[in-house]
Every structure is written in structure tokens, then in C-alpha cells.
Amino acid sequence: MPKIARRESPIIGFPEEDAQHLHHLHNNALVVSIRVGNYNMHRVLVDNGNSADIIYFPAFQQMRVDREWLILTNAPLVGFEGTKVFPLGVVTLLVTVGDYPQQITKDVTFLVVDYSSTYNAILGQPTLNSWKAATSTYHVMIKFPMDYRVGELQGNQVSTPECYISMLEMEDHQQTTCIEGQRTIAEPIEELEEVTLDESRPKRMTRIGTLASQPIRQAFAAFLRMNQDVFEWSHEDMPGIDPSVIVHKLNVNPASSPVRQKKQVFA
Structure with missing residues (x-):
């Protein structure tokens, strides 16, 4: 062969x-x-x-x-x-x-x-x-x-x-979907008491716990009213902030006109 x-x-x-x-x-x-x-x-x-x-x-x-x-x-x-x-x-x-x-x-x-x-x-x-x-x-x-x-x-x-x-x-x-399907609503460990911070604006309030004694709760509520300026209810309560902190800018050439791209199809 x-x-x-x-x-x-x-x-x-x-x-x-x-x-x-x-x-x-x-x-x-x-x-x-x-x-x-x-x-x-x-x-x-x-x-x-x-x-x-x-x-x-x-x-x-x-x-x-x-x-x-x-x-x-x-x-x-x-x-x-x-x-x-x-x-x-x-x-x-x-x-x-x-x-x-x-x-x-x-x-x-x-x-x-x-x-x-x-x-x-x-x-x-x-x-x-x-x-x-x-x-x-x-x-x-x-x-x-x-x-x-x-x-x-x-x-x-x-x-x-x-x-x-x-x-x-x-x-x-x-995992979130699985957990939410089996999760039960958690109960608070104590009841909450509403505290009005400004009598002229009754809607501005917060909540504190009720496990403490009445004198301590009163002192705590008075302390919150004295420092209510730390609570911000809207953007009008935050004057003096530089707008550049929250302004989004695109780093593009202002002399160039925008161009619409064709739609791209991905996998």
C-alpha cells in the first residue's frame, strides 16, 4: 500500500x-x-x-x-x-x-x-x-x-x-421582587407624636417618639423649634446656593450646530 x-x-x-x-x-x-x-x-x-x-x-x-x-x-x-x-x-x-x-x-x-x-x-x-x-x-x-x-x-x-x-x-x-413578594409590613416600635415647628405655618411639622417622659419630649420639641432653620421645605428655603451645583452642562462647541443622529439598533 x-x-x-x-x-x-x-x-x-x-x-x-x-x-x-x-x-x-x-x-x-x-x-x-x-x-x-x-x-x-x-x-x-x-x-x-x-x-x-x-x-x-x-x-x-x-x-x-x-x-x-x-x-x-x-x-x-x-x-x-x-x-x-x-x-x-x-x-x-x-x-x-x-x-x-x-x-x-x-x-x-x-x-x-x-x-x-x-x-x-x-x-x-x-x-x-x-x-x-x-x-x-x-x-x-x-x-x-x-x-x-x-x-x-x-x-x-x-x-x-x-x-x-x-x-x-x-x-x-x-431579589427585590422576591423579597417584596414575601415581606410583611413592619410595625413601628413606638407611637409617634406630631410637633408643630411654626405656629404660623401649621403644616410645617415633624414627629418624635413617645417612649421618653413628658418633660424630655417637651424639651426636645422646644429644641427643634429653636433650630427649625435646619428643615428645608422647598427650594425657596435654601437661598444663597450657587446654581452651578445643580446645573447640568454639555461640554460641546457652541459654534457647532446640533446634528440628529440616525437611530442605532443594538443587540
């Missing part, structure tokens, strides 16, 4: 030159932009610790993919807290990563999840293993072997903190 030349896979490495244009030190996640079908998808998290490739339902809807493409599945996703999320289904989409000519185009099977997330999709172990890809969070980059060369996909270091802040705000909102 004639010997067939064996083609060696290119060696993947991350030299220090790949990190020269980044801001250090950083602990940023690996967030990239890819092309899914005919759409450019931003805010895609690359997580080599995730056992599934996920696309979130809002992004799936914006791509206008027919729901008939979804294949039902009963396999749940389990998070860190043990919560189970059941996907809406499985869909296979054509994904392109990298810039020509260092790019690859392959089918990726995503789990479509109807869950709140600041990311549009997550690339996990199945795709990274099928691409034989290597990731480096220090270099914020993915590299994958190609024919006679190594392809690469650079992450977006700017969008990473934006995603993190959006996720924190989303979690705070969810």
Missing part, C-alpha cells in the same frame, strides 16, 4: 504579543462576537466549564427562526444553586467565527433557554471540543486549528464589564 503523507495539526500557542493591546491586570470573562446564520451576535460568553451550548430565547426570537425548527428535549439544565431550567428545545444553527481567511463555519447545536441573562448565547464544551479550540482568558482569545494555520477569535474586553454590571442589576431586581 502506498504511504499517505500524514498531515500534522498546527501547534496552538499564546505568545505575549497577543496580550499587548489589552488592559492589564484584568479578570475579565471571555466574551466574543460571532455570526449565527445571517446575523451578527454579540455578547456571547465562552465558558469551557459549561457542559452545553446555550442560546437564550430573546436572541432566538430576534433571529426570527421558525419555532418548528426546535426539537423538544426533556434534559434539564442545573445551575449552581441546584435550580433546574428546562429548555424550550434544541436547534442546530450555522456558526461562523473569526475573520477571513482565519475563520471556520460549522453547525452548532444549541439549547434554547427561556431565562433572563445579560448574554445572548454561551459556547460551552461541546463546541469547543469539536473545534479542538484552546481558550485563554489572560489573552481574551480563542484559537482553533485549521488547514495549515491557526485561526483565532479575539474577545471584547470592553463589553465584559458591561455584561457583569447588567447581570448584577438583573440579580438585584430579581
Whole structure:
């Protein structure tokens, strides 16, 4: 049998030159932009610790993919807290990563999840293993072997903190909603007594507690009346404040006329 030349896979490495244009030190996640079908998808998290490739339902809807493409599945996703999320289904989409000519185009099977997330999709172990890809969070980059060369996909270091802040705000909102649903109205530890500060203006009053004795409450009320100038009921009670403290100014050239920008559509 004639010997067939064996083609060696290119060696993947991350030299220090790949990190020269980044801001250090950083602990940023690996967030990239890819092309899914005919759409450019931003805010895609690359997580080599995730056992599934996920696309979130809002992004799936914006791509206008027919729901008939979804294949039902009963396999749940389990998070860190043990919560189970059941996907809406499985869909296979054509994904392109990298810039020509260092790019690859392959089918990726995503789990479509109807869950709140600041990311549009997550690339996990199945795709990274099928691409034989290597990731480096220090270099914020993915590299994958190609024919006679190594392809690469650079992450977006700017969008990473934006995603993190959006996720924190989303979690705070969810926690507030959960707390408000179970919170009971707290009762005051003591009854409050209204004290009029100015007899000529009966609406200007405050409240003090009633646990103290009557002489102490009278002395406290007299003290508040003597120092009622510390209470401000409207902006008219605060003369002498420089308006520049509360005036917002735009640092623009007054000689330039304003221009209406075209509406920008983001992910």
C-alpha cells in the first residue's frame, strides 16, 4: 500500500504579543462576537466549564427562526444553586467565527433557554471540543486549528464589564421582587407624636417618639423649634446656593450646530 503523507495539526500557542493591546491586570470573562446564520451576535460568553451550548430565547426570537425548527428535549439544565431550567428545545444553527481567511463555519447545536441573562448565547464544551479550540482568558482569545494555520477569535474586553454590571442589576431586581413578594409590613416600635415647628405655618411639622417622659419630649420639641432653620421645605428655603451645583452642562462647541443622529439598533 502506498504511504499517505500524514498531515500534522498546527501547534496552538499564546505568545505575549497577543496580550499587548489589552488592559492589564484584568479578570475579565471571555466574551466574543460571532455570526449565527445571517446575523451578527454579540455578547456571547465562552465558558469551557459549561457542559452545553446555550442560546437564550430573546436572541432566538430576534433571529426570527421558525419555532418548528426546535426539537423538544426533556434534559434539564442545573445551575449552581441546584435550580433546574428546562429548555424550550434544541436547534442546530450555522456558526461562523473569526475573520477571513482565519475563520471556520460549522453547525452548532444549541439549547434554547427561556431565562433572563445579560448574554445572548454561551459556547460551552461541546463546541469547543469539536473545534479542538484552546481558550485563554489572560489573552481574551480563542484559537482553533485549521488547514495549515491557526485561526483565532479575539474577545471584547470592553463589553465584559458591561455584561457583569447588567447581570448584577438583573440579580438585584430579581431579589427585590422576591423579597417584596414575601415581606410583611413592619410595625413601628413606638407611637409617634406630631410637633408643630411654626405656629404660623401649621403644616410645617415633624414627629418624635413617645417612649421618653413628658418633660424630655417637651424639651426636645422646644429644641427643634429653636433650630427649625435646619428643615428645608422647598427650594425657596435654601437661598444663597450657587446654581452651578445643580446645573447640568454639555461640554460641546457652541459654534457647532446640533446634528440628529440616525437611530442605532443594538443587540
